[in-house]
Amino acid sequence: xxxxxxxxxxxxxGPVAAALLAGGIGSALFGLIVFFAALSESFATALNWxxxxxxxxxxxxxxxxxxxIAWVVLHALWKDKEINFxxxxxxxxxxxxxxxxxTFPPVWELFGGG
Amino acid sequence: MDMTGREIWTTIHGMVFGxxxxxxxxxxxxxVYAMRPEWLTAEGMKRTVNLTKxxxxxxxxxxxxxxxxxxxxxxxxxxxxxxxxxxxLGNFPRYLLLADPGTAGWHQFGMEWKEHVAxxxxxxATVVAFxxxxxxxxxxxxxxxxxxxxxxxxxxFAAAAAxxxxxxxxxxxxxxx
Numbered sequence: 001x002x003x004x005x006x007x008x009x010x011x012x013x014g015p016v017a018a019a020l021l022a023g024g025i026g027s028a029l030f031g032l033i034v035f036f037a038a039l040s041e042s043f044a045t046a047l048n049w050x051x052x053x054x055x056x057x058x059x060x061x062x063x064x065x066x067x068x069i070a071w072v073v074l075h076a077l078w079k080d081k082e083i084n085f086x087x088x089x090x091x092x093x094x095x096x097x098x099x100x101x102x103t104f105p106p107v108w109e110l111f112g113g114g
Numbered sequence: 115m116d117m118t119g120r121e122i123w124t125t126i127h128g129m130v131f132g133x134x135x136x137x138x139x140x141x142x143x144x145x146v147y148a149m150r151p152e153w154l155t156a157e158g159m160k161r162t163v164n165l166t167k168x169x170x171x172x173x174x175x176x177x178x179x180x181x182x183x184x185x186x187x188x189x190x191x192x193x194x195x196x197x198x199x200x201x202x203l204g205n206f207p208r209y210l211l212l213a214d215p216g217t218a219g220w221h222q223f224g225m226e227w228k229e230h231v232a233x234x235x236x237x238x239a240t241v242v243a244f245x246x247x248x249x250x251x252x253x254x255x256x257x258x259x260x261x262x263x264x265x266x267x268x269x270x271f272a273a274a275a276a277x278x279x280x281x282x283x284x285x286x287x288x289x290x291x
Contacts, residue, residue: 011252016245016259023241023266027234034230052190060185060233067237089262096238096269103230105223114222 014078017088022074024095026067031102033059038105038113120290123187128285131180132278135173135235139271142169146246146264149254159251167250170243170267177236177274184281189229191290207288220287224280232277238270 037044037055047058101107108114117125145166148154154162196206203210211221245263246253253260 011249013256013259015248019241019244019248020262020266023237026237030230030233030237050186052194053185054193056185056189056229059230060181063233064237067240085258085262089258092262093265096234096266099234100231100269100273103227103234105226114226 012078012080012082013085014081014083015075017083017085018074018078019071020092021088021095022067022071024092024099025070026063027099028095028102029066029099030059030063031099033062033102035102035108035111035113038108039111040113118291120188120191123183124285124290127180127183127188128278128281131176131183132274132281134176135180135239135274136271136278138169138173138176139267139274142166142173143264143267143271145169146242146253146260146267149251149260151254154254159254163246163251163253167243167247170239170246174236174239174243177239177270180274180277181232181236184232184277185229188290192225192284205291207284207290210288211284217287220280220284224284228277228280228284231273233273235270235274235277238266238273242267242270 033047037047037059044055047055047062049061050057105114145162149159149162149166151159191207193208194206196203196209200206203213208221208225211217211225242263245259249256249259253263
């Protein structure tokens, strides 16, 4: 353990915080897009970017792009920094929960969608 | 035992890529959980970390492969619209399920949930793979970070499991042929 500790140097937690938060942002963005598409047929139609796949094409491209763009931006901002990990972790998990709720059909039905 | 091209792709989507992720998850999760300095020697930590890194990236890639093949190859066959006046909906699974109130729920709840929640699996799995790779053995001493990574990993599994479960049920009720 002592030998291991002396060989390992601590890295800043910024990059991992960035990845976690980006994961949360991407999930929440996707969940919200799915949710609002379930509530609005015109919005769903506007997301039909590739007809064989239908609105799922636009939803998935936006959600995945949101994840990767957020990751690139946050990584650039935090790559050499030590971040308040607890706060970022909590925010990331809350955003992940938004993504889970937004993709759950009974939630849409609660608001008249589906 | 002949399979059509569509059945082969459906199998690749679910029984290869999806299965790799669902089956490999528990081992990888335990590996992350067990990265504790009090449990492993320096040599053990090094071996565990290298194997864990490879595992989590393989799982993340499998999850992406599953959603991409599912969305852009299998799903179009599932949701294809039958010709006007068609009475045999056997090759149009979505419409077959919706034609009967007894099976409509498989689409209205099952597929609608599955096709969306599945995307959270590769996003969360990629975050896990990055965190494990970035920290390497240092993750052993990062209690908060390891906990957050494990939660993301569990959510990734739950999303994939929901998608896989309903994929299996829907394939049984209305297979893509």
